[in-house]
Every structure is written in C-alpha cells, then in structure tokens.
Amino acid sequence: MSRAALLVLADGRFPAGGHAHSGGAEAAVKAGRITGARSLEEFCRGRLHTTGAVSAALAGAAALGVDPVALDEAADARTPSVALRTAARKLGRQLLRAARVAWPSPELDALAARFPKGAHQPVVLGTAARAAGLGAEDAAHCAAYENVSGPATAVVRLLSLDPFEATAVLARLAPDMDKVARKAAEAARRARDEGPETLPAASAPLLEVGAEGHAGWDVRLFAS
C-alpha cells in the first residue's frame, strides 16, 4: 500500500464536493444542539460511532472487493432518510468522477456504468481506495475521518467557531476514529466472508430526522 495515496484520498482538498455538506451540523446548529466546541465534539462523537461506523465498514468492505451492488443495497437499508440517501448518492457521484481520473480502474468504470445517478459515497470511497492500492482499514480510516471532519469544518463557518478549536475537536476524537476504523475493518472482512447483512447498522435518530427537516428549508448554507 501507499501511505501517500491515503493522504491524497483523505485530503479535504480532494475535489469530491464534500465541502458543500455539513453532515447534519447545519440542522443541529439551527436547532441549538451545537453551540460551541464542546457540543460539536459530542455531536461528532455520536455521529462517528453511528453513521461513521457504518460508512467505515461499507468502505472497508468495498476496498476488499465485496460486490458493490450488494453494498449499495445495504447502505440504502441503513439510510432510511430519503434526504440522506440523495445526499450520499450525489457525493458518491462526485467522488467517482475525481477518483476515475486519479486512479483509473475497470472497477471504478463499472461502478459508474451501474450507478449513473451515483452509488452511496462510502461504497465509492472503498472502491476508490482499492483502485489506489489501499486496504480495508485505510478505507475505513478515511471514511471515519471525513465523517467528522465535514461537520467540524462546517461549524467553523456556521458559528464562526475558532478553527483552532474545531481542529482540537478532531484531534481529541482521533483515538475514537482509530477504534472505529479497526472495528470497521473487522466488520468488512466478516461481510466478505458471511455477507453484507452482517455489516453494522448503527443509527442516529436526530441526524435522520434533522436531515428530513433540513431538506425542506428554503435557504440553507449546506446541501445536507
């Protein structure tokens, strides 16, 4: 594996459109649930251990070469909010465009042909990691990191939070991210051996409900 390829894929400047999404932070700020660094950290921790754990396991399984169609179906079932399914496919399509140029591969081409409207982002992320020569735990780390870095960056804009504070939140979450990525890689291997239905399905009710509400706003800073 190439450690540098992991940095390229995980870089917030990788042109995959993630900056337009707040990961539910915009709805949580508006509802008064995120008011500063402390509540941002609790938000990110909860998100990481629920949707983050699921995304990381899906990405890990895709990196191992588990059938992306079955993984996409598993991702759909684990994303009951239609607003979040739409966002995940949009992000998946944007990531796939960039990844196909960065790491050309027949598997990425096949994914684009099979899902013209976009596959779930973690499935694309794992397939891209595979094309870049990365492993399941690398893909899981990448998914876990962007699961929390997205909201942290968004809250800097939404609350004018000190960027140093937001970065400190991410630094404090690093041990949790490592743990989530390790468990996700185990879950990915299990999914390869026993089927995608064994993947984790941890859910975050406030993110689900908040996303539906957010999608109906007339004016918003972020797409989700």
Next chain:
Amino acid sequence: MNPASPAGVRARARIGARSDRYGRTVLPVLEGEAPLALRRTRATGRAAQVTLVGAMSGPLGGDRLTVEADVGAGASLGVGSAAATIALPGQDGAPAAYDVRLTVAAGAELRWLPEQLISVQGSELRVTTVADVEAGGRLVLREEQVLGRADEDPGLLRSRLTVRVGGRPLLDQELTCGPGAPGGWDGPAVLGGHRALGQLILIDPGFTEKPPTPTMLTPHASLTPLPGPGALITALSPNALHLRHTLDEALHHLP
C-alpha cells in the same frame, strides 16, 4: 450470537395465522411458554387479533425470549400486548435477549403494535426484530423505546430492526443507548436528551406505484419513504405519552 445465562428463562411464543376457505383468519398455531402467554382477543371483520400477555415483568437479565408470528397468504393479523415490556436487571448481571421474528406472505397483513419497551436502570437487553415480507404483503410495525422509568437512568439497550421485502433489505437499523453504549449516544447527533424513541414502519404494495411524500410531523419526528414499498416514521419525544401521541397522529398520514 445472543448471550443468555443458565439462570435465565428461555421461552418462546408462536402465532401462525392462515386464511380459511371463507376468507376468515384462523390461528392454527397459538402457543406460549411462561412467562409469555398469548390470548386471542376480539377483532373486527375477517381479521384475527392476538394479545401478548405476561412480558410485563420482564425480561430479566439472563432471560431469552422469542416471539414469532407467521401470517399466511390472505390472512390478516393484529398483535398487541397487555402492558409495556420492562427490561430489568437479573441477579447475576447477565444480559437478556428478546427476539422477534415476523413473516408476512403476499396478500397478507400483519399489524404488530405492542406496547413500549422500558429500559430500567441496571438492565442490559438486546432486542432483535426481523421482519420478512413477501412482495405484495402488508406490514404495520411499531417500536417504542423508553429510557428509564420516571426520573430514572436507563439500562443498556441494543435494539436492531431489520425489514426485508421480497428478500431484499429495506431497513436495517440499530440503536444502542444507555451506560456502556458508544460515546455520544445521548448527544446532539443521536438522542439529544430525549427519553422516548419510536418507529412506525409501514410496508404496503401500493407504495411501489405511489411512494409517500417526506413530511416533518413535529420538529423531532419525520416520515420518510424507504428505498422500496415502505415508509418509516421516526419520532423522538421527552416521554412515552408524548411519543405515543405523535405516532398515533402519524398513523393518520398513512394509507
């Protein structure tokens, strides 16, 4: 997969509903083992109604309870419970398991509307609900989790709900909450201090043609179409009463 302690009770209750030649629903299987008992209760029309009695003082830590309902083609079954299910700590601190297995055939209907599950301080319970609906079957399923009795901290509750339609996964969700759950479970992304959580699932063949419109029911409750012939209502509430009111209101939005 599920832990159980030698001290705990293992009990199974089974319901089998079929349509007879007059189109009435009959119950060729209706079996309970203590502490689970099943009673056939008054129903309207050609449907059958069953009330689950006796889960109200449990499960205790170490218990492993299983409830199965199988609804055959053309049959219509409603299942409720006489009281809330209360997860209680056992003597040796062992976790309890509660498994629900539902199967609904094409042209059949199951209305699975039990009372709340209350997670009591010091308890540890894993609830696993799996519903398999054939294409053309109809399911209404309600789950309500209440974290602690009045002014009480909850126990550790893991609840996984899997719904498949025509063998395809339509919904797969797990909620883990209470002491010992992964960090952030009560934070602003997951429960945010709410003490009652409910889900109402409706699987209906009519949704294939006409999926339901996403709707905000309250600031903390939404209706969303599932990726197939189904809808999910998720509601967070401060307490069980408020939650039931929200879900009852939500039922009116559905066909």
